[in-house]
Amino acid sequence: MAATGTTDTTGITDTTVTADAALVDDLRSQWETTVIPAVGRDEPGRPVPVIELTEVAKTYRMGTQEVHAVRDVSLRIDEGEYVAIIGPSGSGKSTLMNIIGCLDVSSAGSYRLAGEDVGVMDEIELAEVRNRRIGFVFQQFHLLPSLTAWRNVELPLIYAGVGREARRRRAIEALERVGLGERVDHKPGELSGGQQQRVAVARALVGDPALVLADEPTGNLDSTATEDALRLFDELHAQGRTIVLITHETEVADRARRVIRVKDGCVSTDSADGNVGAAISLARTGTMAAVGSTPDLGAAGTVGRSGNGFITGDVGAAGMFDTAGNVGGSGNVGATGNSARDARRKRGPAA
Secondary structure, eight states: OOEEEEEOTTOOEEEEEOOOHHHHHHHHHHIIIIIGGGTTOOOTTOOOOSEEEEEEEEEEEETTEEEEEEEEEEEEEOTTOEEEEEOOTTSSHHHHHHHHTTSSOOSEEEEEETTEEGGGOOHHHHHHHHHHHEEEEOSSOOOOTTSOHHHHHTHHHHHTTOOHHHHHHHHHHHHHHTTOTTOTTOOGGGSOHHHHHHHHHHHHHTTOOSEEEEESTTTTOOHHHHHHHHHHHHHHHHTTOOEEEEESOHHHHTTSSEEEEEETTEEEEEGGGOSSSSSOEEOTTSOOOOTTSOOOBOTTSEEOSSOOOSTTSOTTTSOOBOTTTOSSTTTOSSTTSOOGGGOOBSSOOOO
């Protein structure tokens, strides 16, 4: 590989890098043997993930037969991510949701929720962590028809032992956050389907949970109310909330920033894994980690987010490859994980 440098009037060196298919294959090999095994491993200074599943499995017994609903799922979801888990009926997504929501326990593997080992908890502790750490939004709104909106929203706080005045204040604040500040005294029958879903979301948020877990939240809504609900989830994501949405609808999943597809109890695809190898993506700045160096794993499993260019120069700043090869720009080597051997160079050989 050869590199040449030129200096502009600002004194900044523009390093251009000549790379060929053999180099990219070598980089792929190094990352697959050194970076990928490190993904998901706790490192000093790396934030604790909200969800960390390690080789989780769930097996049910039906008479003499065993049904493997979830098979060896390893998954990390960091704070602030908006993730959709999608799959057809019988794919295992509902079982996976139940495990994530502490409504069921795994048969094997480990699950940590915001750093807490769920596997060692008894039923009382699981109930406490559900109330304290998770805000649930269900397909059926599960609103009590005899209670006003704010009374429905305050229910988790009653179980948490919060005082009456604090409950009312926090419930009204939660309703205001979802745009229902003028409907706090309305009962469910006086609200539209979309408004009822917003009450359910406010109830999920009122305890300030680490995770918002939504199970088919648009399943009972018409198209207008569905768009309203999805816009609300967009707003919550923009506020930094961690959201996991379970759905079988592609158009709903596509609103999330990360899509995990489940099939036959396994994670079949994860949009976070679409780059080189498995669970990594290159820096958003379009830079690559130095060859032979220890990559900087970012909060969401990205490599080199603060990003050194490999060797000495930034690939992408120099615009070396077009979008077919995607080195730079989005920072991917092949949008679908392909090497750059099929890429076409934007500029000619370096002098």
